[in-house]
Structures are given as C-alpha cells and as structure tokens.
Amino acid sequence: MKKAKLFKALAVTMVLAMSTSLFVGCGDDSSKNASTDTSAKSIEDSVTQVKTKLTNAKLDGEKAPVEGTVLTTMTSFTPPPAGHGNPAVNGGPDWSVEPIIYDYLCDYSSQPQKTFKPSLLEKYEFKDKVLTMTLKKDLKWSDGSPLNADDLICNTFIDMTVNKIAYFADSVTKKDDLTVEIKYNKDANLLLDYILKSSVKYSASEYGKWAEQFRVAFEKYREFDDNKNYKFNKDGDKLVADTTKEFNNYLPDILKIKCSGAYVPTKVTSSETIFERNKYFRTPPLIEKIRGLRPTTTESTAIALMNKEYDAEGMGISPDLAKKVAENNKDTIRQLLVPEYSSFGFCFNINKAPTDDVRVRKAIAYIVDKAQIAPVSEPGMRLGDEYGVGLPPSVRDKYLSKDFLKTLANYTMDKDKATKLLEEAGWSKKGGKWVNSKGESPEIKIAGVGEYPAFVVMGEAAANMLKDFGLNATFTPKEAAAYNDYSTSGDAHMVVDGFGSPTNTQHPYEAYDGIWWYGKKMNIKFPTSGGLVFKDEVTGKDFKYSEKEMELFSAKDDKEVSAKTEEFAKFFNDNMWYLPVTEKYYIFRIHNPKLSMPEAKTGEQLKDFYWSGTTSAILGKSLRSGQMYYIK
Incomplete structure (x- = not known):
C-alpha cells in the first residue's frame, strides 16, 4: 500500500513536470519576443525559501x-563493462568522481577571492617567473607506494597542454624527491590557476612511459611562434599525437x-x-x-x-x-x-545540413524562446547569454561593456528575424511547413541526456518551438553513459551541453579554451597539427583562434582581458556555434x-x-x- 501511494505521488509530480515542458514548448505566433509569465526568481524562491x-x-x-x-x-560514471580507469578517456573517472579519488596540488577557488590552499603540496613559491612546488613528506598512493616528485613530473607532462606548460614553460626540473621547479617564459595572471589546481592522477610507475614521450616532445620539438609563445613543430605534433593515441588505448580496471x-x-x-x-x-x-x-x-x-x-x-x-x-x-x-559559473544550451553541428548554414543557425536562435525555457528547466537556472558570445552573463558582464554588447546581434526571440534569415537561406513556407531550396523539409535532430531533467526540458521545448514555427525538429533523449560518444558523432544537429563554462577560474580564457572538447560536439574539423584558424562566416576573414587564445591567456590586466575577449565575443556572435539558454546556479x-x-x-x-x-x-x-x- 505504501509503495502504491509513493508511485501515485510520483506520477502526479512527473505529470506536473511534463505539463511544464509542454507549456514551454508551445508559444504563440507573435513575431516579437514574448516575455515569460514565469519569473526565474519566483521559481527559485518557491524552492529555496x-x-x-x-x-x-x-x-x-x-x-x-x-x-x-x-x-x-550522486556520481556520474560509465558502468561495466565499458567503464575503465583511465581518467583521460571517455568511460574513465570523470568530473564527478575525480575529486573523490584524486587529490590536488592545491584546493582552489576563485570565490570570494582567488585562493590556493595547499593540499598535496607543502608549499609553493612563484618568483621571477619560476614556480617551485614542494610536496608534503611521506605521501603515498592507495597501494602504499610512495607519491613523490617523479609522479608530479609524470602528471605535469601528461597534462602539459591542459596545465599550459607546453606553451609557456622553458623547463621542468626535478630538484629532489619532493620538489619540482618550472621555469616560465612569461608572468601571466593565469599561470598558477592552471598548474596549482591540477589533480595528481597518473603514477610514474604506471604512466611514466607516456610521460617520458611527452617530455621528449616538450624538450626537443618545440619552437617559438611570432608572439614568443611555444608551439610544437611538425615532429613534435606527430610525437604528441602518436603518444596520445597509444595512451588513450590504455584502459585499466578502475578497481x-x-x-x-x-x-x-x-x-x-x-x-x-x-x-x-x-x-x-x-x-x-x-x-x-x-x-x-x-x-x-x-x-x-x-x-x-x-x-x-x-x-x-x-x-x-x-x-x-x-x-x-x-x-x-x-x-x-x-x-x-x-553558483557554478557555467552555461547550458545547444552546440550546433556546423558541418551537417541544414545547420551548416549560419543563417539557419541564427534563425533557430531567434525562434527558441530562451527566457521561457530557462526558469522552468531547473530551480536556480537563470537566463543565459542572449548574445551568444560564449560566456555566462556573470562573467560576460565583468569583461564586456553594455556599449560593446549593443554592437552585437541580440538573439532574444524574434520570429520576424527568423523568417527573414530562412528566406535569405533560400527557404520558403508551404502548407505551414518550411522547405529548403530543394523543396525538402530536412529533419533537425536535437539530443540531450535523458537522465538530466534540465536537458530534457531544453531539448523538448526547443523541438516544440521549432515545430510550431514550421520546422521539422525532433528531440531524442540519450543515455548518459553513451552521450559523449553520440554527441561527438556528428549525427545530431543540436546537442544540449555546456560550452562557455569557466567554472574553475571565471575567466574568459577557460570558456573559449573549451573549444577543444565542445568543438567535437559542434562537429568542427580540427587540424591534425598546428593551431586553430576558423573562417568568420560574416566577415569572411580568418579568425586565428589559437593565436588569440594565447593573447587572452597572457593579458596583464582586466582592461586587456576585455579587449581580447571582445574579439572572441564578436566571432561567436557572428557565427552562432553555440546557443546559450541558461546560466547554471543549482540547489x-x-x-x-x-x-x-x-x-x-x-x-x-x-x-x-x-x-x-x-x-x-x-x-x-x-x-x-x-x-x-x-x-x-
């Protein structure tokens, strides 16, 4: 009897949730943005208060x-038999497990001010572009073996593109069994953010052979670019790629x-x-x-x-x-x-029709009513960045002025603008449905994690709004364990995910550096060597992404950060690779x-x-x- 009552109550709850989703999905036919009747703050307060x-x-x-x-x-993990113990590869320990099973050089937070609290480290010193890190004495791995400077160096080289030593460090040297010294070629504000918050995941005894190959690439196969930042030469790119491929095939038992x-x-x-x-x-x-x-x-x-x-x-x-x-x-x-300082929204597939056309992507951005979806997707969710600049509003507004934002397209719902863009792309409306220049109504596939209610609400609502407008949109929830593989397969046209999320540093660099992961969900074709250069579909000019990233990383003060951030903001606003819906706060x-x-x-x-x-x-x-x- 008790169980029956539970399921009855649960059914009522789920119906309420479904009703909310259906309400979100059905907009009226007015062409201008309809202000939502549901305040994000009122929904949040109804729970937190x-x-x-x-x-x-x-x-x-x-x-x-x-x-x-x-x-x-709650933890997120890939169940057996697909799950494994390499944290660098899909199916291994992820964001929800790493903080539990791995320790960090320093526990880090940028709130309420930037703080590095030594954890594995006994102390660190950064002076004259030299970082000296000293581990605590008598540290051990979970099997009882010593954890020492060899392990620290192993992790440093395996993660050298993540912790940025590949681009900004002259040398990495073991001084003694507890001490490692890194000499940098510049003094950038973000250097410590990327090295000191690192977790130690790779023991030298198990991963040392790959770390050694990365070390060789670091020491022998780098050269300076025009801005005096390091980059790998052709031989270095090949060695890193070959080593990474071999390293990614190592899938140990997580137990x-x-x-x-x-x-x-x-x-x-x-x-x-x-x-x-x-x-x-x-x-x-x-x-x-x-x-x-x-x-x-x-x-x-x-x-x-x-x-x-x-x-x-x-x-x-x-x-x-x-x-x-x-x-x-x-x-x-x-x-x-x-506060999580992250965004949720849609990564567009930029290399599959019809979302390979920037005009179609922008039309979709104008059709989807973000202001309606955000507050009902999850308590605590706020309206995301309506300019599509790749930053959550809390970070965007620190670095981008209102005057600058006025120079960009604002993607608040506007069906007139959506109609105009589709017509410019050669589409027309027949029998209440939009068809392309071939007279076809191509499917627009949307996917999200089925276990995450916010993803389902966003995906279903967007699909319903697009269908109401006359587009052939569908939403399919995917199982979490398989989502990474599916979302990077290039099959869907829009996948719900979190590009533009500087969760760790609240710095624009972190958000834009996410292109290496979230770009896979956008079906971006990455080069096998060299830096990233993308064509701006509005200006027709090359946007030297990697080069501008290094400039942003090296910015010396907030004024310079803002100037460099404006370039990225304009690029993402022009090209609409990512459609933000929410900024995430959670309960x-x-x-x-x-x-x-x-x-x-x-x-x-x-x-x-x-x-x-x-x-x-x-x-x-x-x-x-x-x-x-x-x-x-």
Whole structure:
C-alpha cells in the first residue's frame, strides 16, 4: 500500500513536470519576443525559501564514530563493462568522481577571492617567473607506494597542454624527491590557476612511459611562434599525437588503479559505485564509505529522492519535484544555492545540413524562446547569454561593456528575424511547413541526456518551438553513459551541453579554451597539427583562434582581458556555434540532518571557498579538509 501511494505521488509530480515542458514548448505566433509569465526568481524562491528547521550546512554537536558511516550521493560514471580507469578517456573517472579519488596540488577557488590552499603540496613559491612546488613528506598512493616528485613530473607532462606548460614553460626540473621547479617564459595572471589546481592522477610507475614521450616532445620539438609563445613543430605534433593515441588505448580496471585521493573505488555496478577510505591517505576522512548512485532516468532519480536515498546531492530536477521534496522534508532538509559559473544550451553541428548554414543557425536562435525555457528547466537556472558570445552573463558582464554588447546581434526571440534569415537561406513556407531550396523539409535532430531533467526540458521545448514555427525538429533523449560518444558523432544537429563554462577560474580564457572538447560536439574539423584558424562566416576573414587564445591567456590586466575577449565575443556572435539558454546556479540539498558540512547559510546565494563550482568539487574539498562528517 505504501509503495502504491509513493508511485501515485510520483506520477502526479512527473505529470506536473511534463505539463511544464509542454507549456514551454508551445508559444504563440507573435513575431516579437514574448516575455515569460514565469519569473526565474519566483521559481527559485518557491524552492529555496521553504522554511526549514535547520539553517546552516554546519551542525553543532559531537562527531559520530567514523566506523559504519556511509555518504550516499550522486556520481556520474560509465558502468561495466565499458567503464575503465583511465581518467583521460571517455568511460574513465570523470568530473564527478575525480575529486573523490584524486587529490590536488592545491584546493582552489576563485570565490570570494582567488585562493590556493595547499593540499598535496607543502608549499609553493612563484618568483621571477619560476614556480617551485614542494610536496608534503611521506605521501603515498592507495597501494602504499610512495607519491613523490617523479609522479608530479609524470602528471605535469601528461597534462602539459591542459596545465599550459607546453606553451609557456622553458623547463621542468626535478630538484629532489619532493620538489619540482618550472621555469616560465612569461608572468601571466593565469599561470598558477592552471598548474596549482591540477589533480595528481597518473603514477610514474604506471604512466611514466607516456610521460617520458611527452617530455621528449616538450624538450626537443618545440619552437617559438611570432608572439614568443611555444608551439610544437611538425615532429613534435606527430610525437604528441602518436603518444596520445597509444595512451588513450590504455584502459585499466578502475578497481585496480592507484588513487591519490581520500577514497578508492571498490565496487562498481550498473547503478552504483562504492568508494572506501584510502588507508594511506595523508589525513583520514571522517566518513568511512561513499555510495555514489548513478542516475539512469528522471523517474529513477525522482524515486530515489522521494524515498530519501540520498544524504546530499545537487542534482537538477524539475521545479515541481524540488518544491515537493523541500516542503515534505522541512524538519530535515537544508538547501544551499550554489553558483557554478557555467552555461547550458545547444552546440550546433556546423558541418551537417541544414545547420551548416549560419543563417539557419541564427534563425533557430531567434525562434527558441530562451527566457521561457530557462526558469522552468531547473530551480536556480537563470537566463543565459542572449548574445551568444560564449560566456555566462556573470562573467560576460565583468569583461564586456553594455556599449560593446549593443554592437552585437541580440538573439532574444524574434520570429520576424527568423523568417527573414530562412528566406535569405533560400527557404520558403508551404502548407505551414518550411522547405529548403530543394523543396525538402530536412529533419533537425536535437539530443540531450535523458537522465538530466534540465536537458530534457531544453531539448523538448526547443523541438516544440521549432515545430510550431514550421520546422521539422525532433528531440531524442540519450543515455548518459553513451552521450559523449553520440554527441561527438556528428549525427545530431543540436546537442544540449555546456560550452562557455569557466567554472574553475571565471575567466574568459577557460570558456573559449573549451573549444577543444565542445568543438567535437559542434562537429568542427580540427587540424591534425598546428593551431586553430576558423573562417568568420560574416566577415569572411580568418579568425586565428589559437593565436588569440594565447593573447587572452597572457593579458596583464582586466582592461586587456576585455579587449581580447571582445574579439572572441564578436566571432561567436557572428557565427552562432553555440546557443546559450541558461546560466547554471543549482540547489545543493543536504537531506541527512546528522551530516555536517562547511559553514554556509541556507536559502542564500553563496560565494565561498567551499561552496562554488560542481557538486563533486564541493564534496572533495569538504571531505579532504575534514569538514564533512556525521554528528551523534
């Protein structure tokens, strides 16, 4: 009987969520932007302002014994047999698992000000363009073997294009068993952001042979470009490409990998991963095990929440379900509003008809009513960047002036502009349907992760809006474990994802550097060697993407950052490769009334060292610092 009532309540919730999606998808036929009746702030407040008994993430009281404690949360992972233990390859430990099983040189946050808190490092010093990093003594991997400077160098070279030493460092030298020195050829504000926040994932004993090949490319096959930044020569490009291919074919069992972090995976099924304390970790965490549940469908997520299976999570759920969960658990739940500094929207396939035509992409941008979709996609979501410049508004408005933005196209819904663009592209309307110059109505395939309600709302709503306008659009939800492969396959025309997300640094460089990953979802044809150069479809001129990235990275102050950011903003505004819908803020829910976390007031938007970024980043920092535990 109890189970029947649960499913009845759940059904009502899901119907409400579906009704919201249908409302979003059906717009009127007015040509100008229809202002939404649903305020993002009112939806957010309806959830976060539910009065709760507990009002702080940190609890007073004596700590409970560690033995027997289990934290149940959400983790994203690829289940067996496809899952593996190489974190650099799809199917390996991802963003939600890395902070749990790996430790970082420094725990990092740009909020409320840029802070590097040494974690694996005992200390670091940056002086006269030389960074000296000294590891803590007696560090060990999860198998008990020493973690030392050899491992630090191994990680530094494997990640050399990520941490940017490939472009800006003269040398990397082991000084002793604990100390590594990096000599840079310039003093840029972002250098430390990219090296000190690195996790240590690759042991020299296991990954050293590939690190050595990357080291050879670094030391022997680089040359200066015109701006005195390093680049690989032809031989270097080939060596890096060949080594990367071999490295990516190494797919170890995730249960046998060495971990530098507080926990190690000990069991993986299709539905959950169990992590147990790393007995060799430098500071034993205060929770014995972590149970990471893998969301498989929106229904399974709703059931797990209603059944109170989670101790803490920050999953995106429908506004109706979020409000119901809060109201039904006022005596136990705590809700924190966390900024992620990320965007969600649609990556366009720029090399498959009909979205290979920039006029069609821009028409779609004008048809989709972002202001209607954003607030109902997930509580906390704000309207994204209506100019399509590749930055969330919170970062965009720091670096781009209102006067500059007025020079760009504003893609707020405008059906007249959409009609004009389609006609310019040779399309016409027949029998209520738009057809191209061949008289065909090509399908516009849209895809998103089926387990993520916000992705489903965005995808369904956009498809419905395009269909209402007369275009042949379809939305297909995809299983999360297979989404990366599908979204980079080039099959869909629009995939829901997160380009323009400077989550770690809140700096435009991070957002635009994401082109190397999100560009795959845009079906960009990357060169096999050399830097990126793209044709601006409006100006007809070459946009030297990689060269301008280096200039942005090297910018010395906010004024120079703004000037360089304007160039990228104009390029993305012109070409509409990415259609933003939301800027992501999310609600982190602590369900267990005995779970204590770093201090933070409930119901308020946070800006804190611990409380910013992704949910797993919050968990990782909290667990490693000993600020996450149960009370008696």
